[in-house]
Amino acid sequence: MKLSLYLGTYKRVKVFIHWTFSILLLWIVISNLRANTPIEDILWTILFVFALFFCVILHEFGHVLAAQKYGINTKDITLLPIGGLARLEKLPEDPKQELWVAIAGPLVNIGIFFVLSVILTITGYNLENLDTLQINGNTMLLYLASANLILALFNMLPAFPMDGGRVLRALLAIKLPRTKATQIAGSIGQLMAVAFVFYGLFYNPILILIGIFIFLGAAAEVSHTQQASFLKNYKVKDAMMLKFQILAFDAPLSKATEKLLDSQATHFVVVKDDVAVGTLSKDQIIKGLKEGGEQIKIEAVADFNPYKIETEEELEQAWKNMMAKQRKVAFVIENGHFLGIVDQENISEFILIKSALSK
Ligand SMILES: [Zn+2]
Structure with a gap:
């Protein structure tokens, strides 16, 4: 964990932030400076990124606390520029438990979205005031609310081993053997990963990274589940x-x-x-x-x-x-x-x- 900065511990889970995060911040500053964005707006953007990644930590704690309910501990949470990574000691094998652990993360973002929406409604936010697409003091909460909704929806895509893919595997595993369910979810995940990479090539380089991450992750988990199945019934x-x-x-x-x-x-x-x-x-x-x-x-x-x-x-x-x-x-x-x-x-x-x- 030398390459990560320790942020703190909550419920016995250590939280780290990966050094590559600084590249993301640097990129935001440089690209905004080149676009002649006023310094004040750049600071708002950086504040937004920190607020958003705080929501990502809360998302990960959704998984972590749901897993703790089933007696599963988590080693740590690391924040990467492409999202958070909670290292659970193991995954629940009971489909219902896996379903809850997987869905708890996105539910947190939905919760944040609703809270922010209520605040925006009470404070009488008027969409017509949105004259610019720049993040600043006026638009911050609106952007944060939308970002949480997007986070929840994106994570619920059935791209195993992303949250939605885990939900899919859990649902399949109610009727099918776990190995078969993992194979199907893994294949769909890899197909989506390829789509992410292609889309990313044209629109968003971060999606390429996420696509590769999903593709390899799916392959590793399918093979791991298969290996475990060969050990079944042996002492x-x-x-x-x-x-x-x-x-x-x-x-x-x-x-x-x-x-x-x-x-x-x-x-x-x-x-x-x-x-x-x-x-x-x-x-x-x-x-x-x-x-x-x-x-x-x-x-x-x-x-x-x-x-x-x-x-x-x-x-x-x-x-x-x-x-x-x-x-x-x-x-x-x-x-x-x-x-x-x-x-x-x-x-x-x-x-x-x-x-x-x-x-
Ligand atoms: Zn998640």
């Missing part, structure tokens, strides 16, 4: 590795580099008095080498708080939990005893095998 014990490389906790890191070069393993089990106590990954080895050289002890870099899963746990759920917690390896436990390990590479191999067999 952790089906994918567990019983053969693994071990390293003594007090051995020098050079032992680990030897084994790393010698084998295919990317994760090692660290033992103390014949008991498995932790894991050591390729990344941790490299980090240790950089910081302390080959002679530092393995215990200085190993992870002694390994993620633990049970042999009888559903493989699909265990995999998702590992992804959500960003753990690449886990101890497999049976009746309180260490039995073996599972890492993301061998789950990927498991998926490859099952998908090959299913064809």
Whole structure:
């Protein structure tokens, strides 16, 4: 998150603003200066952009708070020039829950639109006063109200994985299997993404970015849902590795580099008095080498708080939990005893095998 500026935390969710946002502001200032817009109007425009992106944060919190109701946490929200991005720990699988989480964002913008409309009506705003298209003190609220309406409508386009696309997937998933529903929503999403890019080429470069974003996002989610479906009906014990490389906790890191070069393993089990106590990954080895050289002890870099899963746990759920917690390896436990390990590479191999067999 080095490239993002931290704004604050609300309901345990950190909010960041991405550095590319400054390019957007710079572009607004430069293009307006070139058009000889008065400085005062440029300042109003910048104020408008900040107000609009504040509404985008509120939109994201719509998703975040709806997800929290279903026990799903969010890591953070990042504001990008093309919109907000809330990183939910996982997505609800129950179609009704997904529907609510997806629709909560656009509903926030509709809510803001109505509040601003009421204010505009009470203050007696007259559309005929709108003699110029420039954003200034008189037109600010009107622009902000319209922008919120446009935001809500745009997000409700069925371009999966945008909000409307998620609503579509949820509706399809009420009747169809989730994989099928995702495939259909994904194809429609990619079709719309191509349309965005084409339209963007002629009218609005930001739409090109959004189109590419949607196209790749749809592909990633369709493949992710498919992969998860291959893990269905299997337990952790089906994918567990019983053969693994071990390293003594007090051995020098050079032992680990030897084994790393010698084998295919990317994760090692660290033992103390014949008991498995932790894991050591390729990344941790490299980090240790950089910081302390080959002679530092393995215990200085190993992870002694390994993620633990049970042999009888559903493989699909265990995999998702590992992804959500960003753990690449886990101890497999049976009746309180260490039995073996599972890492993301061998789950990927498991998926490859099952998908090959299913064809
Ligand atoms: Zn949204």
